[in-house]
Amino acid sequence: PSATGFAAADLGATSGRVVLGRVGPDTLDLTEVHRFANTPVRLPGALHWDVLALYQGVLDGLRRAARAALPAGRGELRSIGIDSWAVDYGLLDANGALLGNPHHYRDQRTEDAAAAVHAVVPAPELYRVTGLQHLPFNTVFQLAAAQGTAQLPAARTLLLIPDLLTHWLTGSVGAEITNASTTGLFDARRGTWSTELFARLGWDPELLPPLRSPGDHAGTLLPHVATYTGLPPSTSVTTVASHDTASAVAAVPATEPGFAYVSCGTWSLVGLELDAPVLSEASRRANFTNERGIDGTIRYLRNIMGMWLLEECRRVWDSQGVPSDLPALLAEASRARPFAALIDPEAPEFLPPGDMPRRIAEHCARTGQRPPGSPGETVRCILESLALAHRRTVREAARLADRDVTHIHLVGGGSRNELLCQFTADATGLPVIAGPTEATALGNVLVQARAHGLVGDRDQMRHLVAATQRVRRYVPQGNLTAWDAADRRVASG
Numbered sequence: 158p159s160a161t162g163f164a165a166a167d168l169g170a171t172s173g174r175v176v177l178g179r180v181g182p183d184t185l186d187l188t189e190v191h192r193f194a195n196t197p198v199r200l201p202g203a204l205h206w207d208v209l210a211l212y213q214g215v216l217d218g219l220r221r222a223a224r225a226a227l228p229a230g231r232g233e234l235r236s237i238g239i240d241s242w243a244v245d246y247g248l249l250d251a252n253g254a255l256l257g258n259p260h261h262y263r264d265q266r267t268e269d270a271a272a273a274v275h276a277v278v279p280a281p282e283l284y285r286v287t288g289l290q291h292l293p294f295n296t297v298f299q300l301a302a303a304q305g306t307a308q309l310p311a312a313r314t315l316l317l318i319p320d321l322l323t324h325w326l327t328g329s330v331g332a333e334i335t336n337a338s339t340t341g342l343f344d345a346r347r348g349t350w351s352t353e354l355f356a357r358l359g360w361d362p363e364l365l366p367p368l369r370s371p372g373d374h375a376g377t378l379l380p381h382v383a384t385y386t387g388l389p390p391s392t393s394v395t396t397v398a399s400h401d402t403a404s405a406v407a408a409v410p411a412t413e414p415g416f417a418y419v420s421c422g423t424w425s426l427v428g429l430e431l432d433a434p435v436l437s438e439a440s441r442r443a444n445f446t447n448e449r450g451i452d453g454t455i456r457y458l459r460n461i462m463g464m465w466l467l468e469e470c471r472r473v474w475d476s477q478g479v480p481s482d483l484p485a486l487l488a489e490a491s492r493a494r495p496f497a498a499l500i501d502p503e504a505p506e507f508l509p510p511g512d513m514p515r516r517i518a519e520h521c522a523r524t525g526q527r528p529p530g531s532p533g534e535t536v537r538c539i540l541e542s543l544a545l546a547h548r549r550t551v552r553e554a555a556r557l558a559d560r561d562v563t564h565i566h567l568v569g570g571g572s573r574n575e576l577l578c579q580f581t582a583d584a585t586g587l588p589v590i591a592g593p594t595e596a597t598a599l600g601n602v603l604v605q606a607r608a609h610g611l612v613g614d615r616d617q618m619r620h621l622v623a624a625t626q627r628v629r630r631y632v633p634q635g636n637l638t639a640w641d642a643a644d645r646r647v648a649s650g
């Protein structure tokens with residue numbers, strides 16, 4: 158039988174793409190049919206996403222996917238799934254109109270919002286219910302920051318970004334559960350909205366749409382969407398793991414237990430897949446999160462700043478006329494002196510956009526180290542520091558969840574970075590299986606394929622990824638005690 162086609166729209170912090178995935182009993186392949194920039198827009202008040210441009214990018218991508226899927230032998234396009242980064246949302250009024258442009262999670266308006274929330278629900282209690290790591294941009298803090306705006310009282314429906322786009326494609330209203338679990342308004346144990354928390358914070362629980370799960374049918378295309386894209390109006394939009402990280406974890410090519418994962422893109426999401434949340438006070442203090450994965454699993458992980466550090470440096474170098482070609486920078490970094498300067502990639506000062514090379518230099522100076530003297534040295538500093546953060550996080554997750562970790566799957570765009578993969582293996586002393594780079598899109602496609610009866614359970618999904626996608630194995634080399642010493646240096650600040 159010929160493979161069946163699924164379109165995955167995957168929106169990342171710097172670009173969006175639509176891929177056509179073809180799935181059969183032994184087939185899983187992706188073709189990117191459209192890629193478009195995701196360029197945040199700074200208005201006088203705040204930093205925003207250009208959500209209409211993103212929606213238009215999805216529409217154009219679907220139109221191309223429709224054409225690519227149609228030629229004989231390539232099968233039909235069975236369904237569409239949408240995923241994006243977490244936490245951000247749009248508000249709809251009583252007529253379904255979007256109230257303002259969604260904010261970017263890197264906007265700094267939430268600076269005082271956590272204190273306002275914690276005054277009503279103390280942080281330990283918030284964690285016992287939601288199990289969510291403290292990040293200043295969690296949806297709950299963004300809503301607190303929206304207090305006093307004209308939009309909040311006018312709002313009738315809160316839709317997370319993938320749910321908003323699904324709404325525009327289909328007219329349906331819902332909240333996908335893996336992404337809902339990143340809001341700080343979701344009960345980790347019960348797997349439902351915490352309407353009680355929501356009401357205590359002074360908001361109307363009616364804002365929160367009914368939950369839906371990966372694999373649920375979300376709707377079919379609105380007539381004008383079908384006309385524009387050239388897809389049949391009966392084409393279904395399938396709810397996927399709409400949080401990109403949940404899709405990526407679903408496609409980790411693990412064939413044995415004992416794995417930790419690093420979903421490495423703009424962020425490094427580092428942790429374990431568990432059956433039940435860990436809501437202990439020790440876990441809260443270590444700032445681990447209990448986000449939902451597919452099939453009721455828990456993504457027990459921590460956010461590490463990730464390739465953002467490198468990408469933001471390159472953006473700044475580029476604007477200053479400093480060469481920012483990645484292969485050349487990585488070659489320089491590989492020749493630079495080991496452990497010359499190290500940073501803590503979890504430090505909050507690295508979160509907002511801006512002059513990253515300068516911030517890294519200041520961080521080094523403040524911690525008594527000589528700042529990197531060249532872009533190559535800066536990249537070395539970033540990659541070694543990320544590898545150390547991967548190591549710390551894998552070890553802490555294993556300790557807090559009482560698990561043995563025997564190997565690490567590193568997926569996402571960062572898996573192309575050979576230096577980072579090798580450093581992660583060296584720092585942890587564990588083998589690193591790197592790839593696939595397109596784990597998120599694969600997870601998106603696989604959840605759709607499963608909903609349409611083409612693949613079996615989670616294990617079979619992962620076996621299919623392992624059997625069809627290229628991965629590369631990095632074995633630890635070099636000197637673990639040097640990494641131990643480097644780790645102690647970062648820990649002592």
Ligand code: LRH
Pocket residue numbers: 169170241242243244262400401402422423424426460
């Ligand atoms: C990665 C990601 C991550 C969230 C962040 C906002 O793209 O979804 O899991 O914490 O973006």
